[in-house]
Amino acid sequence: MDAVRLLAIARKEWIQLRRDVRSMVLAFALPVALLLFFGYAITWDVHDIRIAVLDQDASRQSRELVEALEASGYFHVTQRLSGYGDVDARLARGEVRGVLVVPPGFARDLAAGRDAAVQLLVDGGDANTATIAVSYAEAIVAGYSRGVVLQGRRIEIPARAEARVWYNPRLESRWMIVPGLIAVIMSVIAAMLTALTIAREWERGTMEQLAATPVGRLEVVLGKLVPYLGIGLFDVAMATLAGTLVFGVPLRGGILLLGVLSLLFLLGALGLGIFISAALRSQVLAMQVSMVATYLPAILLSGFLFDIAGMPAPLRLVTRIIPARYFVAVTRGIFLKGVGLEVLWPQAVSMIVFAAVGLALATRSFRKEIA
Amino acid sequence: MSDAVEVRDLTRRFGDFVAVDHVTFDVREGEIFGFLGPNGAGKTTTIKMLTGLLAPTSGEGRIAGLDVRRDAARIRRRIGYMSQRFSLYADLTVDENIDLFAGLYGVRGDRLAARRRWVVEMAGLAGRERQLTGELPLGFKQRLALGCAVLHQPPVLFLDEPTSGVDPAARRSFWELINSLSAAGTTVLLSTHYIEEAEYCNRLALMNRGRLVALDTPPRLRALLEEPILEVRVDDAPRAVEALAGAPGVLEASMFGRTVHVLVSDAAGARASIPALLEARGLRVGAIAPVRASLEDVFVALVRRAGGAVEG
Numbered sequence: 001m002d003a004v005r006l007l008a009i010a011r012k013e014w015i016q017l018r019r020d021v022r023s024m025v026l027a028f029a030l031p032v033a034l035l036l037f038f039g040y041a042i043t044w045d046v047h048d049i050r051i052a053v054l055d056q057d058a059s060r061q062s063r064e065l066v067e068a069l070e071a072s073g074y075f076h077v078t079q080r081l082s083g084y085g086d087v088d089a090r091l092a093r094g095e096v097r098g099v100l101v102v103p104p105g106f107a108r109d110l111a112a113g114r115d116a117a118v119q120l121l122v123d124g125g126d127a128n129t130a131t132i133a134v135s136y137a138e139a140i141v142a143g144y145s146r147g148v149v150l151q152g153r154r155i156e157i158p159a160r161a162e163a164r165v166w167y168n169p170r171l172e173s174r175w176m177i178v179p180g181l182i183a184v185i186m187s188v189i190a191a192m193l194t195a196l197t198i199a200r201e202w203e204r205g206t207m208e209q210l211a212a213t214p215v216g217r218l219e220v221v222l223g224k225l226v227p228y229l230g231i232g233l234f235d236v237a238m239a240t241l242a243g244t245l246v247f248g249v250p251l252r253g254g255i256l257l258l259g260v261l262s263l264l265f266l267l268g269a270l271g272l273g274i275f276i277s278a279a280l281r282s283q284v285l286a287m288q289v290s291m292v293a294t295y296l297p298a299i300l301l302s303g304f305l306f307d308i309a310g311m312p313a314p315l316r317l318v319t320r321i322i323p324a325r326y327f328v329a330v331t332r333g334i335f336l337k338g339v340g341l342e343v344l345w346p347q348a349v350s351m352i353v354f355a356a357v358g359l360a361l362a363t364r365s366f367r368k369e370i371a
Numbered sequence: 372m373s374d375a376v377e378v379r380d381l382t383r384r385f386g387d388f389v390a391v392d393h394v395t396f397d398v399r400e401g402e403i404f405g406f407l408g409p410n411g412a413g414k415t416t417t418i419k420m421l422t423g424l425l426a427p428t429s430g431e432g433r434i435a436g437l438d439v440r441r442d443a444a445r446i447r448r449r450i451g452y453m454s455q456r457f458s459l460y461a462d463l464t465v466d467e468n469i470d471l472f473a474g475l476y477g478v479r480g481d482r483l484a485a486r487r488r489w490v491v492e493m494a495g496l497a498g499r500e501r502q503l504t505g506e507l508p509l510g511f512k513q514r515l516a517l518g519c520a521v522l523h524q525p526p527v528l529f530l531d532e533p534t535s536g537v538d539p540a541a542r543r544s545f546w547e548l549i550n551s552l553s554a555a556g557t558t559v560l561l562s563t564h565y566i567e568e569a570e571y572c573n574r575l576a577l578m579n580r581g582r583l584v585a586l587d588t589p590p591r592l593r594a595l596l597e598e599p600i601l602e603v604r605v606d607d608a609p610r611a612v613e614a615l616a617g618a619p620g621v622l623e624a625s626m627f628g629r630t631v632h633v634l635v636s637d638a639a640g641a642r643a644s645i646p647a648l649l650e651a652r653g654l655r656v657g658a659i660a661p662v663r664a665s666l667e668d669v670f671v672a673l674v675r676r677a678g679g680a681v682e683g
Contacts, residue, residue: 204458205456205457211424214448
């Protein structure tokens with residue numbers, strides 16, 4: 001190992017990176033753009049569900065009930081219907097997600113202390129939204145008057161469940177999504193950044209020239225890693241800023257720990273990219289393979305979208321070799337729970353193993369024999 | 372004078388294919404040593420084994436006393452290498468390329484400043500140090516690549532077809548550089564398929580199909596061919612070669628540009644018999660004159676004599 005040679009490679013790599021528009025976009029613009037895009041697009045909260053109202057009672061009470069729904073912010077009444085005939089068509093065309101039907105006699109039943117039933121017809125095509133919409137509506141209707149029954153389900157004096165949610169008391173799904181998203185995006189970006197670097201040298205014939213100089217394999221691999229490590233850490237910092245400032249996610253844990261663990265993660269992820277690049281020797285192929293190899297596992301198997309504990313046993317085993325899994329746990333732990341190494345040490349150990357494997361693969365695959 | 376490069380039975384196989392087949396030679400210090408042969412003759416493979424880019428299948432090679440198998444890392448500090456493809460970084464400037472190779476070869480401080488001046492001046496790039504290398508004309512790129520390859524003043528320099536693709540003027544000035552490096556004591560091993568370039572070498576190894584066919588100075592290689600050669604101008608050279616092959620008194624007939632070179636046992640007799648023989652096939656024959664054997668004639672004759680065929 002010779003620091004001068006390593007730095008010569010690092011400097012060259014940095015200059016090349018600076019002059020390559022594609023790499024610059026990938027390195028600096030894409031991570032934050034992806035975070036903003038997915039941060040806004042992925043949400044499990046349901047707002048502004050468009051509904052139509054068929055008010056057959058046309059009383060003060062029925063109007064109050066509709067107002068209560070609208071005031072909640074979860075529902076938005078976009079249409080008023082005059083007969084049942086319209087209901088099916090509106091739902092089928094997707095103009096509205098649900099129709100609230102207030103039958104005649106609603107006010108009278110309410111005044112008489114009898115069960116006053118209203119009906120909510122919901123588009124079950126999106127089962128998730130439908131379930132959430134029904135439960136919101138139940139709560140709102142119950143809040144309006146205990147005597148009102150939605151969909152024939154009688155709501156007695158609501159039993160108050162004394163549930164308290166920790167770490168994310170308002171159950172904002174964005175709080176869960178953004179830290180995990182930082183981990184997912186960095187897995188993809190890191191591998192893609194280095195995927196090009198060795199393949200480019202093979203394609204342009206510069207690898208042969210490098211191989212005939214005294215520079216060693218490890219010097220080339222580490223020299224190429226240095227600028228990308230810097231960029232990766234910068235990206236994590238930018239994503240952290242965007243997450244806290246734009247999405248209001250709390251950062252409860254230590255910034256230093258986040259930095260150190262990010263560094264560990266990046267070492268492995270960048271090494272993986274170099275390995276793919278050196279093994280395939282084609283920029284296009286390496287880019288595609290690194291996308292597929294990182295993107296899908298990071299999204300599906302990291303615990304980012306689907307809880308790992310809920311997966312079948314064989315799949316749970318597979319997640320153990322998905323590096324993003326550990327990084328997702330780390331970012332969520334540090335952002336939301338404010339935990340330190342006393343909790344995250346298993347993740348840290350896994351990431352050290354991953355970094356070692358990534359670097360070893362990168363160095364090994366970089367054969368210096370040039371036919 | 373000791374030997375800068377010693378090669379014994381060097382062999383490289385790729386599966387069943389023998390790219391280099393038991394090649395043995397020595398190169399003296401300060402010598403310009405050329406490999407001449409068609410594509411696929413094993414020139415590049417030999418150079419790659421000697422520069423540590425390829426491991427030999429069997430045999431031995433020593434560069435400045437160091438074994439190519441065991442001391443590859445130390446050898447790389449003592450050699451310069453310029454590959455067939457132009458292989459500096461096109462997206463770095465002239466200065467940045469020099470800086471990179473200075474870092475890789477451990478050239479720094481005052482020595483780097485002096486070497487940088489030398490390279491820039493030698494390559495004719497004064498005032499263009501901040502230009503991207505990719506924007507330079509090919510001749511300049513190649514001189515810069517040579518400059519970067521000898522930045523650390525290596526005792527042995529390997530050049531794999533260094534002048535392919537450049538115009539004759541640029542090739543001539545490139546050769547002046549090679550000559551001055553050699554005069555300063557650098558041992559130069561290069562491969563080429565330009566016959567006229569081979570004439571500039573002190574000694575020449577003729578290679579074909581992985582084998583060393585002959586090894587000597589260009590004049591002595593030419594002298595190997597005792598029989599006279601006739602140059603025949605004819606309207607259809609390929610058909611003439613076909614017609615002459617195996618004709619009485621003809622030892623060898625081969626294309627030479629648009630003419631045919633015929634190796635004969637008796638010049639006077641052949642000059643009389645060849646026109647009739649060709650005209651009988653409907654070919655129109657121009658002048659027939661004896662010529663000095665070129666290295667290509669020697670090459671073709673030696674390969675045929677060894678029972679092989681010339682490829683490429």
